[in-house]
Amino acid sequence: MVRKSGHTMQHGTRQGIRNPLPDATTGILEKIADIEKEISKTQKNKATEYHLGLLKAKLAKYRVQLLDPGKTAVKGEGFDVMKSGDARVALIGFPSVGKSTLLNKLTNTHSEACAYEFTTLTCIPGKIEYNGANIQLLDLPGIIEGAAQGKGRGRQVIAVARTADLVMIMLDATKSATQKELLEAELEAVGIRLNTQRPNVYFKIKTGGGISFNATCKLTTLTEKMVHHILHDYRIFNAEVLIREDITVDEFIDVVLGNRKYIQAIYCYNKIDSITIEQIDELARTPKTVVMSCEMDLNMDYLVETIWKNLNLLRVYTKKRGEYPDFEGGLIIRSGSTIEHVCHAIHRSLVAEFKYALVWGRSAKHNPQRVGLSHLVENDDVIQVVKRR
């Protein structure tokens, strides 16, 4: 495989933002506050578990209403950055953690990083070129706390974060660990699930027949009664529920709502130049974590490498009949892609003309293997598409 070493980065256009917050949200906010108050007042035990489950279901419903972009946010204002490039990384962090400085370091261009808070007022799509992939890096305003309650510009930030392939949570190594928890809680509240998989549940709304409930494993928190009540609360009276893993009430609500985003996240601690070696060592041992210093240029290459790894991208090469593969070009696709995805990446009309493909490489049982559209490809595969005449 031909590897491009290092990375380059370019600035995209800076786009100004007007604050598009309409505020018909106050009613919902009050309801959310009431429910949150009730949840905090309710003691957690076997007897209240069920009641809490229902409250959580209600809470999730209102939060969705609050964040539904169709109802609450105006599209196309500043944040509506086209999803271009091969992958998109959302940079999220509190003010002054060093986001602008990081972008500047990776881009080598000047933008106004200041020693005061709230300097990043725009969403800058920057582009990192690494291993042949275009990675779009979005610098989102560091105003995120309270976003789930619809405060400030945070809601737009969340909407962009939901479209990302990877979330990069940037933290200040000199500050307390609560910043990480706060950000995680905010993302959680708006339906972004970090570093987890969609729960293994089959859920289908039907037109009749009531609720059919089955579980293929022992459930330790969720009960059939609770499932019935949650569904009732969402006005779902006919559905098939097959639970294949021991999930919680929250996870079941996620399944019912169906609009959760499961995104990989990495944590990056900046300003390690200002903490002790012992502290750095401890942080660096946490999973999915990169420790670095933008200002001192420490560990920046490792950060880009980690971004690349966590994006789960594959590179495959195409070849024409009788010719050598184009190892300079290559296509960047997501892992789990099939020959059909590859065809789409080459040209959108190719699937219609597809006869079969020949594959050389890790995904092939023998070289070459003749495969159909549903064949899963692997990194570094070489693919020759044969068209129908």
Ligand SMILES: Nc1nc2c(ncn2[C@@H]2O[C@H](COP(=O)(O)OP(=O)(O)OP(=O)(O)O)[C@@H](O)[C@H]2O)c(=O)[nH]1
């Ligand atoms: N010690 C130290 N300071 C840093 C480092 N990186 C950035 N800073 C400082 O932190 C301050 C804030 O940096 P910015 O890059 O403006 O932070 P930001 O996250 O973009 O801030 P907002 O625009 O407010 O969201 C600046 O004074 C930087 O010089 C670092 O690695 N070490």
